[in-house]
Amino acid sequence: xxxxxxxxxxxxxxxxxxxxxxxxxxxxxxxxxxxxxxxxxxxxxxxxxxxxxxxxxxxxxxxxxxxxxxxxxxxxxxxxxxxxxxxxxxxxxxxxxxxxxxxxxxxxxxxxxxxxxxxxxxxxxxxxxxxxxxxxxxxxxxxxxxxxxxxxxxxxxxxxxxxxxxxxxxxxxxxxxxxxxxxxxxxxxxxxxxxxxxxxxxxxxxxxxxxxxxxxxxxxxxxxxxxxxxxxxxxxxxxxxxxxxxxxxxxxxxxxxxxxxxxxxxxxxxxxxxxxxxxxxxxxxxxxxxxxxxxxxxxxxxxxxxxxxxxxxxxxxxxxxxxxxxxxxxxxxxxxxxxxxxxxxxxxxxxxxxxxxxxxxxxxxxxxxxxxxxxxxxxxxxxxxxxxxxxxxxxxxxxxxxxxxxxxxxxxxxxxxxxxxxxxxxxxxxxxxxxxxxxxxxxxxxxxxxxxxxxxxxxxxxxxxxxxxxxxxxxxxxxxxxxx
Ligand SMILES: Cc1cc2nc3c(=O)[nH]c(=O)nc-3n(C[C@H](O)[C@H](O)[C@H](O)COP(=O)(O)OP(=O)(O)OC[C@H]3O[C@@H](n4cnc5c(N)ncnc54)[C@H](O)[C@@H]3O)c2cc1C
Ligand code: SF4
Numbered sequence: 001x002x003x004x005x006x007x008x009x010x011x012x013x014x015x016x017x018x019x020x021x022x023x024x025x026x027x028x029x030x031x032x033x034x035x036x037x038x039x040x041x042x043x044x045x046x047x048x049x050x051x052x053x054x055x056x057x058x059x060x061x062x063x064x065x066x067x068x069x070x071x072x073x074x075x076x077x078x079x080x081x082x083x084x085x086x087x088x089x090x091x092x093x094x095x096x097x098x099x100x101x102x103x104x105x106x107x108x109x110x111x112x113x114x115x116x117x118x119x120x121x122x123x124x125x126x127x128x129x130x131x132x133x134x135x136x137x138x139x140x141x142x143x144x145x146x147x148x149x150x151x152x153x154x155x156x157x158x159x160x161x162x163x164x165x166x167x168x169x170x171x172x173x174x175x176x177x178x179x180x181x182x183x184x185x186x187x188x189x190x191x192x193x194x195x196x197x198x199x200x201x202x203x204x205x206x207x208x209x210x211x212x213x214x215x216x217x218x219x220x221x222x223x224x225x226x227x228x229x230x231x232x233x234x235x236x237x238x239x240x241x242x243x244x245x246x247x248x249x250x251x252x253x254x255x256x257x258x259x260x261x262x263x264x265x266x267x268x269x270x271x272x273x274x275x276x277x278x279x280x281x282x283x284x285x286x287x288x289x290x291x292x293x294x295x296x297x298x299x300x301x302x303x304x305x306x307x308x309x310x311x312x313x314x315x316x317x318x319x320x321x322x323x324x325x326x327x328x329x330x331x332x333x334x335x336x337x338x339x340x341x342x343x344x345x346x347x348x349x350x351x352x353x354x355x356x357x358x359x360x361x362x363x364x365x366x367x368x369x370x371x372x373x374x375x376x377x378x379x380x381x382x383x384x385x386x387x388x389x390x391x392x393x394x395x396x397x398x399x400x401x402x403x404x405x406x407x408x409x410x411x412x413x414x415x416x417x418x419x420x421x422x423x424x425x426x427x428x429x430x431x432x433x434x435x436x437x438x439x440x441x442x443x444x445x446x447x448x449x450x451x452x453x454x455x456x457x458x459x460x461x462x463x464x465x466x467x468x469x470x471x472x473x474x475x476x477x478x479x480x481x482x483x484x
Contacts, residue, residue, distance in 0.1 A: 001043060003046050006043055006044055006045070006046060006108075007044075007046075007108065007111065007112065009040060009041075009043055009044045010112075010113070011041070011044065011112070011113035011114070011115070011116055012033065012037050012040065012041045012116065012119075014030040014031065014032060014033060014116075014119055015030070015031045015034075016029050016030040016031060017029050017030075017031070019331075019334040019335045019336070022190065022335065023301075023304050023305065023335040023336065024305065025190075025305065026188065026189040026190050026272065026305055027189075027190060028189070028190055028191070028192075028193050029190050029191065029331060032119070032122055032123060032126050033119055033120070033122075033123045035075075035123075035127075038070055038119075038120060038123040039070060039071055039073060041115070041116050041119065041120060042067045042068070042070040042071035042115075042120055043071050044108060044115045044116075045063075045064060045067040045068070045071070045108070045115045046107060046108060047064050047067075047068060048064060048107055051063055051064045052105040052106065052107055053102040053103070053105050053106045053107075053114075053115070053117060054102070055105055056101040056102040056103075056104055056105040057101060057102045057447075058101070058447050058448060058450065058451025058454070059085050059086045059092070059158070059447065059450050059451055059454055060085045060454070061082055061085055061086050061102075061121070062081055062082075062084070062085070063102060063117055065081050066078045066079075066081040066082050066120070066121070066124060067115065067117070067120055069081060070120055070123065070124060075123075075124055075127040075128075076127070076128070076131070076135065078124040078127075079124040079125060079127060079128040079135050080135040080137075082121060082124055082125070083135050083137055084137065085454070086121075086450070087157060087158050087160075087161030087162070087200065087203075087204060087450075088154060088157060088158065088200045088446075088450065089121050089122075089124065089125040089200075090122065090125035090126065090129065090196045090199065090200055091154065091183055091192065091196065091197060091200060091446065092118070092121060092446065092447060092450070093118050093119065093120075093121035093122025093123070093124075093125050093126075094118075094122055094191065094192050094196070095183075095187060095191060095192055095446055096118055096445070096446055096447045097325055097445055097447070098116075098117055098118035099325070099326065099327070101447060102117045102118070103115070103116070103117050103118065129196070129199050134199075134202075134203040134206060136203075136206065136207070137165055137207075138165070139164065139165055139167060139207060139208070140165065140166050140167035141167050142167050142168075142169070143166070143167040143168050143169075143464065145168045145169065145232045145233075145464045146168070146169045146170075146171070146230055146231050146232055147163050147168050147169070147170050147171075147231060147232060147233045147234070147235065147460060147464075148171055148173060148217075148226045148231040148233075148234045148235070149163075149170055149171070149172045149173070149234075149235045149237065150172075150173050150217045150223075150234065150235065150236045150237065150238055150404065151172075151173075151174065151175075151181060151236065151237040151238040151239055151437075151439075152172050152174040152179035152180060152181055152201070152211065152237075153180065153181020153182055153183065153237055153239050153437060153438070153449060154181065154182075154183060154437065154446045154447075154449040154450045154453065155181075155235075155237035155239075155436045155437025155438075155439075155449035155450065155452050155453045155456075156172055156174075156181070156235065156237035156437070156453070157172075157179070157180075157181075157200070157201065157204060157450075157453070158449070158450040158452075158453025158454055158457070159235045159237065159434075159436070159452075159453040159454075159456045159457045159460070160172050160204060160209050160453075161204050161207065161209070161453075162453065162454055162457030162458075163457050163460060163461065164204070164207040164208055164209050165207065166457065166461045168460075168461070168464065169208070169210075170208075170209045170210070171209075171210040171211075171212060171231075172209060172210070172211050172212065173212050173215040173217050173220075174211065174212065174213050174214075174215060175214070175215065175216040175217075176213070176214070176268065177213050177214055177268075178194075178198075178213070178268060179197075179201045179211055179213065180194075180197040180198075180201060181237075181239055182239065182241075182438075182446075183197045183446070184197050184267065184268055185260075185263065185264045185267055185268040186260070186263050186264070186267070186295065186298070187267075187294075187298060188263065188266065188267055188298050188301065188302050188305075189267065190301065190305070191298065191328075194267075216403065217238075217403070217404060218403035218404045218406065218407040218408075219403065222407045222408060223236070223404065223407070223408045223411070223430070223433060224408070227432055227433075232432070232464055233432050233433070233434065233460045233463060233464060234432060234433045234434065235426070235433075235434045235435065235436070235453075235456050235460065236404055236419060236428075236433060236434070236435040236439060237435070237436060237437045237439060237449070237452075237453070238400070238401040238403075238404055238439045239400075239401060239437060239438040239439055239449075240398040240399060240400050240401070240438035240439065240442060240443045241260060241398060241401045242260075242398060242399040242400060242401055242402065243258030243259065243260045243261070243394065243398060243399075244396055244397045244398060244399050245258070245394055245396075246290070246345070246394070246396060248345060248346055248347050248348070249347040249348065250347050250348025250349060250350060250356065251348060251394070253348050253350040253354055253355060253356040253392075254350075254353070254354050254355040254356065255282055255355050255356035255390055255391050255392060256348055256356050256391075256392040256394065257282075257391070257392065257393050257394065258393075258394050258395075259289075259291070259295045259296070259298075259299045259393050259394060259395035260398065262281070262299055262302070262303075262393050263295075263298060263299060263302060265279055265281050266281060266302050266306065267302075272305070272306055281306065282390075282391055283306075283307065284303055284306065284307070284308040284390055284391035285308060285309050285310070285390050285391075286308070286309065286310045286311075286312070286388060286389045286390055286391070287300070287303040287308045287310070287311045287312065287389060287390075287391040287392070287393065288312050288314050288345070288359050288387065288389045288391070288392045288393070289303065289311065289312065289313050289314065289392075289393045289395055290314050290315075290345055290392065290393070290394045290395060290396055291313075291314075291315065291394070291395035291396045291397075292313065292315035292316075292317065292321070292322040292323060292324060293322070293323040293324050293395065293397075294323070294324045294325060294328055295395040295397075295398075296313055296315070296324065296393075296395035297313075297324045297325075297328040297329060297331075297332045297337075298328075299393040299395050300312075300313055300332055300337045300393075301331070301332055301335060301337065303391065303393065304335060304336070304337065308391070310338065311336075311337050311338065312337075312338045312339075312340050312387070312389070313332070313337055313338070313339050313340060314340045314343050314344070314345055314359070314361060315339070315340070315341055315342075315343065316342065316343065316344040316364050316377040317341070317342065317364070317366065317374060317375070317377050318341050318342055318366060319339070319341055321374045321375065340361070342363060342364045342365065342366070342377065343361050343362070343363055343364060344361065344362050344364055344377065344379065345359050345360065345361055345362075345392075346360050346361065346362050346384065347359075347360045348360075348392055349386070355390075356389065356390065356391070356392055357388060357389070357390065358386050358387060358388045358389060359386070359387050359389050359392060360384055360385070360386050360387075361384065361385055361386075361387055362379050362380065362383055362384050363379075363380045363383035363385075364377040364378060364379055364380060365377070365378050365380055366378070397443055398438070398443045399416065399417060399442075400416070400417045400418045400419070400438070400439050400442075401439065402417060404419075404439075405417060405419065408430065408433075410429065410430050411428055411429060411430050411433065412428065412429035416442060418439060418440055418441070418442055419435040419439050419440050420440075421434065421435040421436060421440045423440075423452075423455075424455065425455065425456075425459040426440075426452055426455050426456035426459055427459060427470070431470055432463070432470070434456045434459060434460055435456075436449065436452025436453060436455065436456050437449035437452050437453070440452065
């Protein structure tokens with residue numbers, strides 16, 4: 001097939017559950033490509049000599065090579081190819097913002113719709129899981145060096161996988177009772193099933209990585225104690241798990257949740273299976289979710305599935321400025337979530353028992369762009385109104401987990417409390433300690449956290465081979481990012 005014929009093949013949609021069905025269940029929304037469709041979609045790739053798509057992939061997947069293997073029906077080889085650089089392909093194929101990463105740079109996208117790189121990655125990863133065995137990468141001989149990875153989110157899992165491949169002994173310490181970080185406690189089942197994360201964690205454990213769950217570093221051992229007790233290096237990937245509130249009246253009323261608490265209760269502690277699981281969650285009728293990012297969409301769609309009759313997103317800018325993935329906004333709209341745009345809450349109102357019964361909102365208009373490049377929301381005086389609600393979920397952002405910074409005085413932090421680390425090396429101000437993912441960047445994305453994991457693994461390997469490496473380039477200051 002020549003390039004012209006390939007360009008004529010339309011991008012394939014992924015079959016998915018109908019909105020009226022899926023709004024009542026927690027099953028995954030898209031079903032994934034069947035084999036024939038995946039192979040046809042893979043034919044759309046032009047096999048560019050200088051593949052621009054790869055420039056948009058922080059974990060350096062050899063995109064044309066794996067797509068060619070799918071097109072030829074060599075799916076096992078395709079997943080092996082992906083796993084040469086990506087330890088979490090089933091995760092990336094589902095939640096990675098491909099539209100603004102690899103796919104945004106695909107050459108086919110210049111004239112039409114880009115090749116569905118993410119959906120093909122998901123297909124290859126699902127093929128492996130359905131085959132019931134894992135494609136195991138080659139491991140270097142044991143180096144005799146030992147590395148502690150703190151946190152088992154995408155950053156920690158990636159650094160651990162790469163270091164294990166390089167022959168180093170890795171122990172991951174995770175505060176929660178399940179590995180995966182936001183992938184398990186934040187992102188809901190209908191977007192990323194827990195068994196899929198677990199399968200990817202299992203295949204990392206298969207490489208010899210040790211996983212110590214329920215281990216809170218900073219409470220159990222400090223970083224200094226880990227370094228004194230035989231670890232040659234440490235990677236800190238503790239994420240941004242601390243909720244941020246707006247500091248408006250009524251935020252401590254019963255029924256006002258942080259998105260973190262709400263989603264953790266539902267996801268990780270299976271509150272939606274109450275009373276089989278002893279983790280109650282509020283029974284809602286009318287819900288207000290504050291924010292416009294992925295976390296807000298996940299909270300709103302979770303509330304709907306938990307039985308709420310009406311779920312409102314309240315977002316202070318317009319739809320164009322929403323940080324959530326376009327696909328997730330679309331899914332939420334299809335499911336009947338109501339979008340109150342250019343609207344901001346100014347206080348929550350409670351009853352005599354301290355339970356939230358309403359939210360007072362104010363309408364906004366867009367002014368000049370602010371430092372984030374997005375137009376600043378400006379309140380419209382006199383536009384205040386009251387909306388009756390019985391549950392509020394605040395999803396306006398997350399801050400860094402403070403425990404490790406608090407117990408490691410010589411770790412340099414920025415003014416928001418994030419660890420300062422060079423984005424080129426993940427090196428921190430403390431010798432032998434590297435950091436990446438949300439604890440450094442602030443709330444970002446899975447693929448950026450994984451990209452940091454890869455960078456850190458290379459740096460740690462260089463440091464373990466030659467400790468003088470540490471003294472060469474100085475850590476650069478971490479640029480601060482503005483986020484909703
Ligand atoms: C609801 C929600 C939806 C999202 N949706 C998307 C999406 O669709 N696409 C996307 O790309 N990104 C999404 N994100 C963002 C993405 O999940 C994060 O950017 C990413 O998970 C960051 O990875 P991380 O490894 O840095 O940290 P995390 O995933 O936060 O993992 C950190 C881990 O460290 C553990 N930990 C913390 N402190 C300690 C300690 N002291 N000792 C031991 N362990 C500790 C935590 O328990 C946690 O397991 C979403 C985030 C949320 C909250
Ligand atoms: S840029 Fe697009 S067409 Fe070219 S190799 Fe990458 S996925 Fe294929």
